[in-house]
Amino acid sequence: MQKKVKETLIKYSMVQSGEHVLVAVSGGADSVALLCVLHYLSGEFDLKLTVAHFNHGLRKEAEEEELFVKTIAQNLGLPCLVGREEVRNLKHLWKCSLEEAARIARYHFLEEAAGACGAKKIALGHNERDQAETVLINILRGTGLKGLKGMEPVRDGLFIRPLLYVSPREITSFLAREGLKFCTDRSNFDQRYLRNRIRHFLLPVLEKEFNPRIVSVLSRMADILREENEYLESAARGIAGRKEDLGTLQELPPALRRRVIKVILEEMRPEGKAVTARHINAVEGVILSPRSNPSVHVPGGVVVKENGILRFHTGKDSKANREGFSYLLSIPGEVRITLTGQVLKANLCLPQDIPNKIDNPNVLYLNLDKIKFPLRVRSWRFGDRMQPLGMRGTKKVKEIFQEMRVPPNRRHEIPLLEDELGILWVSSLKVGERCRLEADAKRLARIEII
Structure with a gap:
């Protein structure tokens, strides 16, 4: 496993010599393995490590897990930063699911912790099976390339996922070989959550009945589609800067035109509103319409074709x-x-x-x-x-x-x-x-x- 993580760090230029890395550690198997393998490699890559743990305040075991992570950090001689938040309160404040509130609060803490300790990277413990689960979740909900590409090895130049090509079996073997203990989060078995149903029911069926290597297949597919998505996204953003140029939009291939529309609408939309295929198709209809002044309401405003020019009017009220x-x-x-x-x-x-x-x-x-x-x-x-x-x-x-x-x-x-x-x-x-x-x-x- 250590060799595979080293290859991933090098292939995606995840870290530079002398860099400070904040390692997100929940106390579970994946994050404990991540911390320990990075600790082993820290000398070779000349890395400075800091441990970060976020207490969501959701389970009675949370205090024990926090103490467990602090102890691991202390045993390794590493500093440990801890954040706490009553996520249930944030769920109502942000009007989102408990899972989403926890995710937002956790990532916000990690960014703040990285800034506080001077870390240039934040290491996350997602593994190969997590990637496969993410792709399947997006397929079931309906998605395009953005969802099929799954999680990125490096995101925003800040978040890195060194275990993304490591299987859970390899992680378990590593922990056993090194004699490392970890915590078990019982919520990972709660069947109310879609990811858990995919992990414990759908993926085992796919592995047994269709392809025993389905996890690796989905992981490779995500890699291929991520590169294609990056190309399309870059091209779309360049064109979106000239969004009033109706002629250019009309002449684009449909796939690229819809991508440009999505980029524009994502920038317009107010918080809490989603851009859907229905909105994208409606704006495309305005662009291609032979009528003189068609318009359509979208999240955040109105799109209208006026005198051969496409205009995007936001619906904000403030002066x-x-x-x-x-x-x-x-x-x-x-x-x-x-x-x-x-x-x-x-x-x-x-x-x-x-x-x-x-x-x-x-x-x-x-x-x-x-x-x-x-x-x-x-x-x-x-x-x-x-x-x-x-x-x-x-x-x-x-x-x-x-x-x-x-x-x-x-x-x-x-x-x-x-x-x-x-x-x-x-x-x-x-x-x-x-x-x-x-x-x-x-x-x-x-x-x-x-």
Whole structure:
């Protein structure tokens, strides 16, 4: 198993020499195996490891599992970060299933923990059978390439899955050979959950009656379709930037046109609303319609063809969203946002002016040598992306709003700071990677929002 994990780490460039990795450990077999194999490989890859455990507060065994993980970390000489949340309360707050609330809260904790300890990667314990289960779940619910590709080995340049090509049998053998103990989560046998019914009923039938290697077959299929999906997604995003160009949309192959429509609608949709095949087909009907001004309602607004141009009107009510705002920011200088009443102040500062711990979310320090001027303060736009501090890839600003529980009607009121290269700061919420301060930084600025 150790050899297979090593090959996966190298093949997908999951880690770089000297990197700090946060290892998500629930206490179950997969996560214990993940932690121990990464610990064994840490010398070879020159990795620094930190353990992270999230207590969902859902089962009476949760406290015992938390103590178990802390003990493993202590025995390995590794630091351990623990998060706790009453997930049942979040379920009602977010109006989603208990499983979804737990997943959102867990991932939010992991990202915050990675930022707190300076980890560049977060290692998750999903294995090959988990991948097969995910593909089958998506098939049963109805899906396209996005669902058939399953889980990615590396997601957003932050989350890595070193066990994704390791079978449960290999994990069990590894644990037994190393004499490692683990916890058993009884909820994994609860037949109310679809994944458990697939794990304990559907997959065994497929293995016995149709193909004993069905798990590996589904895993290989997911790999192939992931690469095809990445190509289509990249092509669609490039075209989506010219979404009003009706002629281009009409001439696209149907598969690519529908992908472009999906990308656009995903950016428009408000939180809690899903984009379905019905919406995509309806917008495609507007694009191809011979009528002069057809229109259709979609999540988040209306799509209409006007005088040969395709327009996307969002249905937000706030004045900030209807009008938006955009101001150039000089250093030193000040910007007053008329629509929201906020003020951004920018001043030059010296290295000794920066506190050892920056705990004011309304203050940002910039290394001016990393900035490509001019600086601009503006409102959020659909499709905005940024590279958060500590993350190698980019993330939708919309997802940041969702994680920080910003109501949809307030998102266009939150100022974004950007330069010519992209977004640097979602004010008071998320700092960008290019705002990382090195010890030798000389030309510095302090930005504050009031």
